[in-house]
Amino acid sequence: MQHCPLCYHDNISQVFDNRRRHFFECQTCALVFAAPGSYLLPAAEKQRYGRAGRDGKQKQLAQFIATLLQQLQTLQSNALEGLNFGRVLAPxxxxxxxxxxxxxxxxxxxxxxxxxxxxxQYDFISCYRVFEHFHLPAKEWQIIVQALKPGGWLAISTPLLQSTAMFAKWHYKNNPTHVSFYQPQTFAYLAAHSCLQLIFAQKDFVLMQKAS
Ligand SMILES: [Zn+2]
Incomplete structure (x- = not known):
């Protein structure tokens, strides 16, 4: 029996398939995920990131973190200690x-x-274009939540799926390293089942705060 890799419930339905991959939607947390059998092997995945991912997104990643720090500094003016999770910024x-x-x-x-x-534990954690690569989103989610200080901020950039009706035409699913896709209600589910408050979840930006 197939189950959701984020909430572990088995109430899932197929949303799309082509010759290469099958995608399912969890009816409990609204995660859309690729069938695990279609994941790239780690060596192939690493090669892909090395070739395209690292340099290509450096500017956007730096901008994402700079904007986040500016926003957090309007709320608390002290120096912050953060964790940039999943995609390394150049020195x-x-x-x-x-x-x-x-x-x-x-x-x-x-x-x-x-x-x-x-x-x-950190004052904030940034995850720029990382969540869509999670093979085991439940495990990664647990690690991230535990690594946040009470009152700490979690900022995620991942394109949110607005409706599964558009999934067949959504180019974002075509990258074979993209395996987990989130709808706004997925983060509402995660907030309700963790000690986090969902502040914002629109387009490709999600902001959450851990209870203090
Ligand atoms: Zn689920």
């Missing part, structure tokens, strides 16, 4: 963040697998 782009007094640690399962960083 040169880290510099302005450090010069502003903040500390940003970085974890990437392929290029910076520093697992000890995941056992600490």
């Amino acid at each position: 040169a782009l880290l510099l302005p963040i450090q010069q502003a007094g903040h500390q940003l640690h970085q974890y990437d399962p392929f290029f910076a697998p520093e697992h000890q960083l995941l056992r600490r």
